[in-house]
Amino acid sequence: MDFRNCYEDDAYAAAYAKLEFPGTYYLAFRDLPGLLSRHVRGRRALDFGCGTGRSTRFLAKHGFQAVGVDVAAEMVDRAHTIDPTGDYRMVSDGDLREFEDACFDLILAAFTFDNVPTRTQKVALFRELRRLLRADGRMVNLVSAPEIYWHEWASFSTRDFPENRRARCGDPVRIVVTALEDRRPAVDVLWPDDAYRDVFAEAGLQVHDVHRPLGRPSEPYDWVSETTTAPWTIYVLGLQEGGAEGSGAVGC
Numbered sequence: 001m002d003f004r005n006c007y008e009d010d011a012y013a014a015a016y017a018k019l020e021f022p023g024t025y026y027l028a029f030r031d032l033p034g035l036l037s038r039h040v041r042g043r044r045a046l047d048f049g050c051g052t053g054r055s056t057r058f059l060a061k062h063g064f065q066a067v068g069v070d071v072a073a074e075m076v077d078r079a080h081t082i083d084p085t086g087d088y089r090m091v092s093d094g095d096l097r098e099f100e101d102a103c104f105d106l107i108l109a110a111f112t113f114d115n116v117p118t119r120t121q122k123v124a125l126f127r128e129l130r131r132l133l134r135a136d137g138r139m140v141n142l143v144s145a146p147e148i149y150w151h152e153w154a155s156f157s158t159r160d161f162p163e164n165r166r167a168r169c170g171d172p173v174r175i176v177v178t179a180l181e182d183r184r185p186a187v188d189v190l191w192p193d194d195a196y197r198d199v200f201a202e203a204g205l206q207v208h209d210v211h212r213p214l215g216r217p218s219e220p221y222d223w224v225s226e227t228t229t230a231p232w233t234i235y236v237l238g239l240q241e242g243g244a245e246g247s248g249a250v251g252c
Contacts, residue, residue, distance in 0.1 A: 021054075022179045023154030023221050027213040028110065028142055028232045029055075033062055035211060039138045039236050042105025048129060049112025053079030053088055059108060060086070069096070096128050104132050107139040114144050114188040119170070119199060119252045122191075126203035130239065139205065139237040145212065146192050148232070149173040151225040154215075161185070169195045169252040193233065195252045200237060209236035 021029050043064050047056040050068030052075050059066040068088045070076050079088040089098075107129050116122050133139055148156065149164040158164055161174045167190045174185040193210075200207060211234040215226030225231070 024226060024231050025155055025179065026219075026221065027215060027226060027230075028234075029058060031211060031213050032058070032140070032142075032234070035140065035209065035234065035236060036062065036106065039208060040106045041136060042134065044104050045106040045108065046099070046104045046129075046132060048107055048109045049115075050079060050088060051075045053083050053086055055108060055110040056086060056088065057083060059106075064106060094125050094128065096132060099132050101131055102134045102137075105134055105137045107133055107137070108142070109140070110142045111144065113141060113191070117170075117172075117189050119195070122199045123202050126199060126205060130204050133239060135239060137238065138208070139235075141196075141235040141237060143191065143196070143233050143235070144175075144188060145230055145233045146190055147225075147229050149175055149188070149190065151229060153224050153231060154221050154226060155179040156231070164190075191252070196233075196235065198252075200235070201240075204240045205237040206240045207235055208238050210234070211236075 045059050045064040045066040047053075047059060047066050047068040050056045050070045051072070053068055056066045056068035056079070066087070068076075068079060068086065069091045070079075070088075071091060071094060073090050076088050076090045079086065091098075109129070113122060113125075116125060129139060149158050149161070149167070152159060155178055157176045157178050158174070160176070164173045164175075167173050169190060169192055171190050172187050173190045174187055176183055176185045197207065212230035213232055213234070214228070214230055215221065215223040217223075217227060
């Protein structure tokens with residue numbers, strides 16, 4: 001199966017640019033303001049994997065001075081069109097050398113690591129993001145929980161991909177975003193909690209908080225699996241004490 005980033009496609013980018021926070025996506029962002037308020041001091045933020053700028057604008061709305069970066073030129077172009085005054089930059093292969101060490105209070109990666117295929121690449125990116133984080137800064141890594149690829153949801157469908165249930169860590173999984181006009185499946189990489197924790201440790205990051213949002217019956221959405229199964233996992237990370245990096249002895 002092709003691991004090509006589906007977001008590097010102009011038609012998909014055009015459809016994605018119209019997406020805000022419908023249904024299941026709402027749960028990914030609903031509790032972020034509270035998490036950021038509890039864990040983040042300072043206002044300088046990097047949105048790593050900003051796409052069409054939805055998450056960057058979310059950060060700006062909540063008082064952050066946000067820079068959005070992405071590897072997909074199609075997405076960055078759309079972000080500039082939607083928000084001409086925003087700071088959006090294309091970075092080749094995640095090259096962040098234009099940024100100085102310890103220059104951000106917050107780094108947000110919303111769904112970005114769903115599309116990073118290998119452990120080696122994940123560790124390298126987390127190490128580079130760690131370099132950019134201030135000593136008391138926080139990184140928020142918002143990812144798809146493995147369960148999202150096994151069920152039906154208000155905004156997603158996996159019924160056409162029963163093979164997802166046989167996938168192991170590092171395997172490709174497919175999912176259709178039903179909230180999009182473009183119904184081509186996205187190809188993600190299955191990466192469970194223990195594998196993420198292993199990557200964090202090797203990159204020199206420690207977990208301060210983990211949040212798994214569930215839908216509430218009172219919310220104005222036609223929840224499917226959301227009230228019983230969390231589709232997202234939100235990790236709040238900081239620098240390891242002493243700056244040490246883990247051995248990376250286990251994982252995918």
